[in-house]
Amino acid sequence: MDFLLNLLPHLLNGVSLGLLFALIALGFMLIVGVMEVINLAHGSLFALGAYVAITLMGWKVSYAMAFLLAPLLVGAFGMLLELCLRRTYGKDPLYGLLLTFGAALVIEELIRLVWGSNEKQLVVPEQLSGAMLVGGLLYAKYRVFASVAAIGMILLLWLFLEKTPYGAMIKAGAHDSEMVRALGINLPKLRLFVFALGTALAAVAGIVLAPIWGVRPHMGVDAVVPAFLIIVLGGVGSFWGAVLAGIMVGIVVGLTGAYASEWSLLSMYLLLIALVTFRARGLFGKKTALEN
């Protein structure tokens, strides 16, 4: 019984961490799913979101406004990146991979030039800082807020994809882009929008995670690897696959952190290896023609 009582906070913490991982992976999943581009700049855009929010708050913009404005600005920057990517469509996927890798390096250096190399802090409002007592243990209030924000973003994106005509177009584009074009939908415009939405989501994740992980130019590296792992684990292009995989990774990392701490970072990779060994397409990935 004591063991279960001790285990419970770590399980809940794992779910909370998993929601944050899922938030990081959402934008990445959207861009891979619709555009079949592995956006290696996702991590740098994640960092850019945090830096833009810090700058806005430095100009006396409130935290809530910065939370809204920074993703819009990063989304606009993402549109420029998508314009650069256009020449790679229909060619070897390596071109897109190399371009986004180059973009990641450029964005990281740009951050160093504009904001410097030193650690920055994204200060959260007084109401969100401090700790709360849960079951006799202190837990950061901000962590609860971050988990709620992650749930909110997941639900908003799901509603957008499921309940709006634009969401239907995006899903159709992910399924069969040629058919979407044949139906008269402006595919370049759709891709531009999806890329902007994906980068804005990266920025949202950056803002949410900044007060927990800290803000430094290379912080994106800490985001892009789990994001990639989660979409492979969840099944490329699967919305709920990414969410479920994020939560699974969070639970595994949280529990190993508490009971076998030296394995805590390795555990997510072991989980991936174990799952992919038995189910190569991930949790909710579609069957390929070869498997039918």
Add this chain to the structure above:
Amino acid sequence: MWDGNGTNFAHAIVKNAMRASGRNWLLLTNDYVWGHNTSKATRALVEANGGKIVDELMVPQNTRDFTSYLLKIQQMKPNVIAAAVGGDDIKALRQQVVQTKLDKSFAWINNQQDWPDVYGLGPDAIFGVFGTSWYYRLDLPGVKEFVAKYQKTYPGVQIKVPGNVFYNGYVATRELLRCVEEAGTTNNLAVIRKLEGRKMSAADRMQHHDAWIDPATHQCQQTIYMASYNDKPAEPDDIFRILSQVPPQDVADADAPKNCKLESYAATPSYEQ
């Protein structure tokens, strides 16, 4: 090796912390050689002084989320947490400890705290007791002039006052150049002979005690300062409060000469330039 090592800092800090906070210690260790060495030294000192290590939690490098560690610490309820965590990991750890207010609930010691790792974070993010080999507001001759020269030479840099890392780089390079000058050559063997056992005065190094380079380990033995967050800063950069200074002979790593096997002069390749 110009900086203090994990054992030097552990020696300086363990006895005081045990007396002030208690005998049950938990080690939070970065899972690589520096973390292992520092924790090993801390464990030996704690146990030699009648303390008990209740657990050791390994922290893989690049850990960004410490919540599971912080929950575990609360469940174990140690008196002291000795963190041998460095680089970006300690920045994230510190931020999360402060967020959960656990800096107020437990005694934290962080063996060494590099200045660039805390500069710009704000005084609220500094907690516990930690060691350093130098501070820019030490009340010693030459320190003010050194700080002024740094500011004149590097105007507009983000770190506005020199910290222990800059200081160590400066005094090490200066001593190396002096040895080259004295030897009259850049031949590495001649320079090593000049460095071995070299004595450096406290006044010259702007520290409280004379320093020397141990000929058996080639490590600089120097004053170690214990510090904490400064709740009465004289200026915005004055974020450390120096609690005490410990002479090098009191923090010496006694096992190091036994364990360190230096390459012989005959086996060391040499060159002239």
